[in-house]
Amino acid sequence: MISMAKPQIGEEEKKAVLEVLDSGIIAQGPRVKAFEEAFAEMCGTRFAIATTSGTTALNVALLANGIGPGDEVITSAFTFIASANSILYTGAKPVFVDIDARTYNLDPQKIKAAITPRTKAIMPVHLYGLMCDMDPIMAIAKEHDLVVIEDACQSHGAEYKGAKAGTFGMGAFSLYPTKNITSGEGGMITTDDPVVDEKCRVIRQHGMRRRYYHDELGYNFRMTDVHAAIGLEQLKKLGKFNQVRRSNAAFLSKNLKGVVSPLEPEGNVHVYHQYTVRVPDGRREELKSFLQEQGIGSEVYYPVPIHQQSFYVADYGYDVQLPETEQAAQEVLSLPVHPGLTQDDLDRIVATVNEWAE
Numbered sequence: 001m002i003s004m005a006k007p008q009i010g011e012e013e014k015k016a017v018l019e020v021l022d023s024g025i026i027a028q029g030p031r032v033k034a035f036e037e038a039f040a041e042m043c044g045t046r047f048a049i050a051t052t053s054g055t056t057a058l059n060v061a062l063l064a065n066g067i068g069p070g071d072e073v074i075t076s077a078f079t080f081i082a083s084a085n086s087i088l089y090t091g092a093k094p095v096f097v098d099i100d101a102r103t104y105n106l107d108p109q110k111i112k113a114a115i116t117p118r119t120k121a122i123m124p125v126h127l128y129g130l131m132c133d134m135d136p137i138m139a140i141a142k143e144h145d146l147v148v149i150e151d152a153c154q155s156h157g158a159e160y161k162g163a164k165a166g167t168f169g170m171g172a173f174s175l176y177p178t179k180n181i182t183s184g185e186g187g188m189i190t191t192d193d194p195v196v197d198e199k200c201r202v203i204r205q206h207g208m209r210r211r212y213y214h215d216e217l218g219y220n221f222r223m224t225d226v227h228a229a230i231g232l233e234q235l236k237k238l239g240k241f242n243q244v245r246r247s248n249a250a251f252l253s254k255n256l257k258g259v260v261s262p263l264e265p266e267g268n269v270h271v272y273h274q275y276t277v278r279v280p281d282g283r284r285e286e287l288k289s290f291l292q293e294q295g296i297g298s299e300v301y302y303p304v305p306i307h308q309q310s311f312y313v314a315d316y317g318y319d320v321q322l323p324e325t326e327q328a329a330q331e332v333l334s335l336p337v338h339p340g341l342t343q344d345d346l347d348r349i350v351a352t353v354n355e356w357a358e
């Protein structure tokens with residue numbers, strides 16, 4: 001079976017974990033600090049703050065900007081549920097804007113119509129490893145004085161016009177095992193703002209600036225040194241992993257027939273967290289089954305847009321139409337692209353899809 005994801009864990013990660021276990025400092029300690037510094041350097045931001053997951057990274061980034069009940073945050077419904085749930089956790093309301101059919105990312109043209117006096121932030125989601133069209137998004141944010149929190153959980157190292165994901169507003173990254181790099185579970189926030197950086201650290205640690213004096217409601221969202229040790233080793237390999245993902249994607253795009261390959265708009269470096277094709281004419285399930293029969297994994301990210309998830313409808317009363325989002329949810333299929341694939345695997349994927357197409 002050619003799988004959809006395969007965490008690339010080597011001897012370096014194993015050795016680093018054993019060193020932590022021997023060191024006696026297992027919870028948040030020097031490795032977390034080192035991982036934060038290395039991550040900030042990779043992105044090109046002043047600060048990075050480690051958390052327990054991509055979800056908590058998004059949640060803390062929102063809280064650190066004072067977003068809460070009565071506020072609205074504009075985002076995509078064509079994403080993993082954590083993007084919007086992180087907004088709900090704060091008491092604010094996710095406001096969904098439709099996507100651009102070619103990139104699967106927020107369509108900047110449609111953002112303005114969604115802005116109300118309650119809008120406090122925009123959360124662009126860099127889906128599948130491709131960054132959103134950030135120039136117009138940043139211009140709208142500036143004009144309306146909105147915070148930008150990038151959901152960069154799928155786009156470690158991705159670039160837009162020479163700048164990395166997580167450097168436009170604040171960034172939130174996931175380090176879950178299927179992502180471009182992992183720490184087991186984990187998250188990372190990026191920012192250039194020292195006030196926001198400090199605020200994130202306080203929220204992460206039970207609202208505590210001085211030991212056992214608590215000025216506000218915080219959480220335990222601390223990363224452990226065990227996870228940071230894995231993340232540090234993985235981060236050293238990110239460039240290589242992304243290079244292999246990109247060359248795997250290039251091979252697929254060059255050779256696949258009968259499906260619509262992903263777009264890499266000029267000025268972007270796509271890091272192919274997923275290699276996602278569009279299968280027209282209602283034939284997606286047929287291709288998915290055919291691949292399955294031939295021992296090739298594939299997956300639909302995401303079959304149900306967030307505004308149509310049952311509890312968003314039942315408990316929050318969502319009743320909006322997002323035609324491009326809804327059509328994409330019917331047509332997309334992600335194929336294996338991870339750095340563990342062999343040339344033989346890639347050849348098999350191409351041969352199988354093309355056999356189906358004929």
Ligand SMILES: *Cc1c(COP(=O)(O)O)cnc(C)c1O
Pocket residue numbers: 053054055056079080082083125151153154173174175176186187
């Ligand atoms: C993975 C992911 C998250 C959540 O990250 P976790 O580490 O699983 O909490 C949020 N948004 C997107 C787009 C993701 O892919």
